[in-house]
Amino acid sequence: MKEIGALQAEYPLVNKLIATEEVFWINPNIEKYETAIKDTPLNEENVKNAEERLKRFAPYIAKVFPETKGANGIIESPLVKIPSMKEALETNYKQPILGELLLKCDSHLPISGSIKARGGIYEVLKHAEQLALQHGMLTGEDNYSVLDSDTCREFFAKY
Secondary structure: OOOHHHHHHHOOHHHHHHOOOOOOOOOOOOOOHHHHHHHOOOOHHHHHHHHHHHHHHHHHHHHHOHHHHHHOOOOOOOEEEOHHHHHHHHHHHOOOOOOOOEEEOHHHOOOOOOHHHHHHHHHHHHHHHHHHHHOOOOOOOOOHHHHOOHHHHHHHOOO
């Protein structure tokens, strides 16, 4: 890890951060979508597979994490109305904003508390699914809440 002095020399913006000054930074290495997507190992099929896997696990998640019951076991960020922000923006820019302004609260995700942690949960679920399918504890047609059993807990405790 670089020393702070080296970072300050290489990135003068760090001095403003240290001084707690307000900064605006634009990534100088930003690429157009068409270029960046070519170097990305993920594709639309990966996203669809992840969505389907999370749907399959939803009954299990709703059963073992009661805080997700209201969303039927889907781990989603709550949306919160922010009328004061809307009013401030309208006043500041002298421009009306139609509809409501909402804040997506990724910091309040049930179970995980963050988008990054939700990704970790997804990886655990993916691995659990693979193991359960390989060992005949689950079929693609099962309601995944069957995984909430002593037998499954004993099995997964080995991993």
